[in-house]
Amino acid sequence: MVFPSGLSSMKATKDEVIGILFAKLKPRKEDVFADIGCGSCAVSNFFADYVSKVYAVDVDENVIRSAKVKENVKLLHMHGLEFLRNYDYDIVFFGGTKDIEEMLEVASRKARKIAVNLARIEMACKVIQVMKKLGIFEEALIVNISKNYELAGLTAFRPINPIFMVVGGV
Numbered sequence: 001m002v003f004p005s006g007l008s009s010m011k012a013t014k015d016e017v018i019g020i021l022f023a024k025l026k027p028r029k030e031d032v033f034a035d036i037g038c039g040s041c042a043v044s045n046f047f048a049d050y051v052s053k054v055y056a057v058d059v060d061e062n063v064i065r066s067a068k069v070k071e072n073v074k075l076l077h078m079h080g081l082e083f084l085r086n087y088d089y090d091i092v093f094f095g096g097t098k099d100i101e102e103m104l105e106v107a108s109r110k111a112r113k114i115a116v117n118l119a120r121i122e123m124a125c126k127v128i129q130v131m132k133k134l135g136i137f138e139e140a141l142i143v144n145i146s147k148n149y150e151l152a153g154l155t156a157f158r159p160i161n162p163i164f165m166v167v168g169g170v
Contacts, residue, residue, distance in 0.1 A: 017143055021117070024165070030090075034055045036103065039096075041056050041075075058076075079099075080096075081102060100126070101130050104134065112170050114169065121164065141164070142165075143163050146158060
């Protein structure tokens with residue numbers, strides 16, 4: 001599957017991962033959700049049904065221009081740090097790690113819950129250290145998803161690249 005932004009489905013946050021993210025962030029209907037590095041907007045669109053407003057933020061103009069989002073999702077073409085400094089929000093999800101240390105510091109002053117999905121273990125360790133320093137670290141997870149496929153007339157499973165999920169809160 002290819003999304004409007006040109007991202008392949010390998011780059012989009014998997015539905016199963018979004019389900020775990022939802023369980024960890026526990027959104028409330030009155031919450032404002034910020035998706036920093038929104039990419040395919042899969043996370044933004046999922047959370048839109050459970051919160052009052054979603055900000056989908058990305059520095060890639062092509063992502064913003066071609067994204068298909070729900071009515072209560074506002075697309076913003078800007079750097080995540082600029083957004084975090086100038087907007088109000090209750091929950092923040094980071095789908096990327098550029099400038100993550102500074103963004104976590106700013107987000108920790110406003111958000112009640114924060115989650116970061118990462119592909120690299122070194123970055124996960126860095127995020128854990130920063131969250132601990134800020135006093136907001138709650139837990140880290142490795143999320144492994146495998147999908148079935150047919151093999152010689154039987155069912156086998158093909159793993160999808162694991163991700164690290166780091167969760168913090170106030």
